[in-house]
Amino acid sequence: MNTKKRIIEEALILFSEKGYSDVYVNDIAKAVGIKAPSLYKHYKNKQEIFNAILEELKEGYVKHTATMGIAGNDVNIDAGIYADISEEALVEMGKNLFLYFLHDNQMRLFRKLLTIEQFRDSELAAIYSKQYFDAPLDYQSELFKIFIANGKFKQADAKILAMQFYAPIYTLLTICDRHPEREQEALKLLEAHIHQFNINYAEEK
Amino acid sequence: MNTKKRIIEEALILFSEKGYSDVYVNDIAKAVGIKAPSLYKHYKNKQEIFNAILEELKEGYVKHTATMGIAGNDVNIDAGIYADISEEALVEMGKNLFLYFLHDNQMRLFRKLLTIEQFRDSELAAIYSKQYFDAPLDYQSELFKIFIANGKFKQADAKILAMQFYAPIYTLLTICDRHPEREQEALKLLEAHIHQFNINYAEEK
DNA sequence: GTCTATAAGAAGATAGAC
DNA sequence: GTCTATCTTCTTATAGAC
Numbered sequence: 001m002n003t004k005k006r007i008i009e010e011a012l013i014l015f016s017e018k019g020y021s022d023v024y025v026n027d028i029a030k031a032v033g034i035k036a037p038s039l040y041k042h043y044k045n046k047q048e049i050f051n052a053i054l055e056e057l058k059e060g061y062v063k064h065t066a067t068m069g070i071a072g073n074d075v076n077i078d079a080g081i082y083a084d085i086s087e088e089a090l091v092e093m094g095k096n097l098f099l100y101f102l103h104d105n106q107m108r109l110f111r112k113l114l115t116i117e118q119f120r121d122s123e124l125a126a127i128y129s130k131q132y133f134d135a136p137l138d139y140q141s142e143l144f145k146i147f148i149a150n151g152k153f154k155q156a157d158a159k160i161l162a163m164q165f166y167a168p169i170y171t172l173l174t175i176c177d178r179h180p181e182r183e184q185e186a187l188k189l190l191e192a193h194i195h196q197f198n199i200n201y202a203e204e205k
Numbered sequence: 206m207n208t209k210k211r212i213i214e215e216a217l218i219l220f221s222e223k224g225y226s227d228v229y230v231n232d233i234a235k236a237v238g239i240k241a242p243s244l245y246k247h248y249k250n251k252q253e254i255f256n257a258i259l260e261e262l263k264e265g266y267v268k269h270t271a272t273m274g275i276a277g278n279d280v281n282i283d284a285g286i287y288a289d290i291s292e293e294a295l296v297e298m299g300k301n302l303f304l305y306f307l308h309d310n311q312m313r314l315f316r317k318l319l320t321i322e323q324f325r326d327s328e329l330a331a332i333y334s335k336q337y338f339d340a341p342l343d344y345q346s347e348l349f350k351i352f353i354a355n356g357k358f359k360q361a362d363a364k365i366l367a368m369q370f371y372a373p374i375y376t377l378l379t380i381c382d383r384h385p386e387r388e389q390e391a392l393k394l395l396e397a398h399i400h401q402f403n404i405n406y407a408e409e410k
Numbered sequence: 411g412t413c414t415a416t417a418a419g420a421a422g423a424t425a426g427a428c
Numbered sequence: 429g430t431c432t433a434t435c436t437t438c439t440t441a442t443a444g445a446c
Binding site: 016018019021112116118128156160163167168170171175179189197200 | 368
Binding site: 003034037038041 | 415
């Protein structure tokens with residue numbers, strides 16, 4: 001078994017819950033099932049373990065958006081997928097996004113890590129804002145622009161539409177990160193939100 | 206000057222940026238302008254300093270909502286204030302909320318502290334969700350219910366309206382906490398959002 | 411690569427003079 | 429109430445055997 005990989009897996013779980021400083025090399029070793037000094041055969045020191053996690057986070061992002069149900073990085077493909085845009089299709093898009101962000105382990109753990117460490121490290125702050133604000137907004141703006149051009153959506157500022165669609169999803173996500181038991185409640189709110197969003201913006205047929 | 210109070214003021218600034226564990230009693234003492242051992246004449250230990258901050262946070266919340274421009278805790282009063290609800294009034298309400306949350310020092314520092322520490326302490330997680338999700342949503346739901354009953358807003362689920370109004374405000378707030386230099390951009394998005402919100406829900410006169 | 415033993419240093423807290 | 433000196437404990441990291 002690949003110990004080097006197991007170390008960053010277990011370390012990520014711990015860091016995402018307690019933050020860098022409150023996780024001791026001993027905790028990581030214990031989670032892996034070895035003694036602390038053995039860690040140093042795989043990584044130079046504790047900071048290198050953290051850096052290795054960060055590298056994985058950066059690499060993983062493209063892969064993640066790519067497997068997200070929506071294509072994620074080519075908006076024209078997705079515009080095709082959602083060509084017959086309907087309330088049901090919108091709901092599915094929103095729920096897919098929400099549930100993927102929430103349930104994918106790597107996404108969830110990285111997000112919690114970024115949340116905890118964002119004010120101590122400006123690079124992490126930048127990654128957070130890009131992954132959970134700018135990138136989703138840019139993507140959905142492009143998508144909604146197409147819908148507006150197609151006459152499927154009413155005329156409006158696509159970026160504002162994107163924010164109105166996405167911000168509730170993001171907000172509910174942060175609630176579920178804190179309180180996993182509130183997922184059902186969040187899902188109901190999410191569906192009602194998208195239902196209302198559709199009423200507001202879908203052009204009558 | 207009241208050293209006991211200065212300690213928690215300076216400690217809050219430090220905790221909100223670095224989290225509990227990465228702030229050393231020595232840092233706090235230095236910020237106050239005394240030596241570390243002197244802290245222990247005012248507080249039993251480091252944890253007691255943190256607890257004192259938390260107490261202040263809990264006490265402060267009512268006071269804060271009370272001075273928020275909107276009355277905050279009596280929705281009927283606010284419904285009167287915003288009786289002539291118009292796009293301008295809505296924009297002002299949203300901007301007030303946003304700018305108060307963002308610029309009030311105690312609000313901002315407490316929010317950052319809660320953000321950093323939320324996964325280590327379930328009490329903090331509960332306070333966060335209450336202050337930045339449930340309470341604002343409940344309040345705005347009540348307000349919008351009144352507007353709907355008055356015929357000022359279209360018929361719709363008031364809670365969903367509240368979420369659609371508030372979630373973008375909250376989301377932009379988290380962006381500005383990470384990147385204060387993005388405040389102007391956020392304010393423009395906020396205004397455009399409320400403009401669009403008004404188009405969606407204000408009943409034609 | 412993993413272990414035991416241990417060094418080196420950091421951080422929280424106390425003792426006791428002023 | 430503040431200081432200097434110091435203790436104790438915790439944490440990271442290394443040395444060296446297996």
